[in-house]
Amino acid sequence: ALANYITVLGYPDQPEWKDFWPADVQVIGKDILRFHAGIWPVMLLGVGLPLPKTLLVHGFVNVDGAKMSKTVGNVVDPMEIIKDYGVDAFRYYFSRHIPTKDDGDFTWEKFEKAYNGELGNDLGNLVQRVIAMIQRYQSGVIGEIPRPGHDMGPYRQAMEALDFDRAIDEAWQQVRALNQYIDDVKPWEVAKKRQKDTDAAEHLSEILSYAVGALEEIADLLTPFMPVTASTIYKMFSAGVVPEKAAPLFPKIYIHTPDPQTASSKKK
Template identity: 40%
Template sequence: KKDLVDGKCPEHLKEPEWVEEENYFFRLSKYQERIEKLIETDELRVLPQTRKNEVLSFIRSGLEDFSISRSRQRAKNWGIPVPRDESQIIYTWFDGLNIYQTGVGFGYDENLWQKWWPADVHVIGKGIIRFHAVYWIGMLLSAGLSLPKSIFVHGYIASGGQKMSKSLGNVIDPFEVIQKYGAEALRYYLLREIPAYGDGDFTYERFEQLYNADLANGLGNMVARVAALAERAGEFSVASLQFTDKEIEDVRKYLDEFRFDEAMKLIWSWIADLDRQINDKKPWTLSGPGLFETLTPWVKQINKLGVALQPFMPETAEKILTQFKGPKILSQAPLFPRF
């Protein structure tokens, strides 16, 4: 009852149906202190911090044992029967969470299970945080099994400031977006424009604005300009195009914290800086050794961009790295055609 707002579920805006029946329960209360300590000490990392605080607050309010079965009648005979009690069906969240393990071999392929479990990270929506950060952890502790290392909780994506709804006609079909603009463009929008630690919004107007400004005119135009100049500059020493891991260390740090939006902003700041250098130095007015010397650090920078983009836009990264690996660099079709 304490989770209801004006007697309704705050997410679905519906009043609950009160039912009284006999069920089986999981003794979650037994694991309260252990779960709290795991999360508090970051042995089980919950990100972002606001979600960690939310989970700890829920735990400290007192964990109650929860029902893990439903009567066969109420479940309409659908689901997995409780062993040795055909009158009960296992509650969907109790069996569903275990799919994380059974899906990678638990109970039937020990080698496969050992390869993939424990999970490095669970990526979940904010509406199911308790099931993953509390109930699931209690279940694993009860069974004596390893815990996931991290839980990353993301927000929701609205459409034009409203919840997506078929009745409103504002549902975004990702396949339609991909068909016109490509998967890489959609990846960019979701990673750059949607806050990694909060809720975000999608509109075609904003998508097309970012596509043209950041992809077609930003990254794509800059790569094309340097490639065209490099093509007439001659061959580049592959060694001169190498860079150190330290140069992309900040991107790795953002990845470790699941701050995809901040990582993309950083990478695009490199693109903007390189664009400024090109405009300032006007390399199209140069030739011979002067052109070659001017282009070499830029070609190296583009290789760095290609590596930095690999976790986010793998197809684009591969095209860039293939084109700029040297020694001879040639012009290619635009990475992102203008619309």
């Protein structure tokens, strides 16, 4: 079975196999590490072939602290998660909240919290508030978008080390920093000064343009993990004007907590 890694590529008859082997990174689960770190290298060396450059060994995904088992009936179907909540939400949770090189735990409560709190509130609301302010204060016109040039060193180091959970943590620091920046500079207060202060309008435009540039940098960092979301963010600001109505990136979900609207209607 191990030989399938190269025979499926055409080895030894088709030269195209050399376009794909040796693999830069071979991803395996920890339960088959012995075969891939011991037997497989011996097989390759025995026929004079190069070894994979890196082995990325991931842990198990448990559910509510227990190993997934059909017998127990706690298997989580990834396709159902993707169908109901989108591929980017799935990719985000399993990239950030499941350690890349260790065991991780999935619960619907944790998923709901990450979806609503991190994706919906931290990122989704950030995009919405920037769009809303540009619509309100600049008639939707963005202006010249700068590149803030934040330090991406820690993010790159995490990616090169294949520590994807740490890489998303670095991206999320930028999300929180931009939210904090907006709270600190208070564009709504600057907007009130435009009639009396001729510099206020320019300052406001700079603030909002900076926010757009920072969002595009965030999209850059999220592209490997959330390509659909990153592409959506780019498109929102690519035309020089923001959309009049932008659908929420991550509409609020209710899995294990009641929908307040549904709950109130039942009371009636």
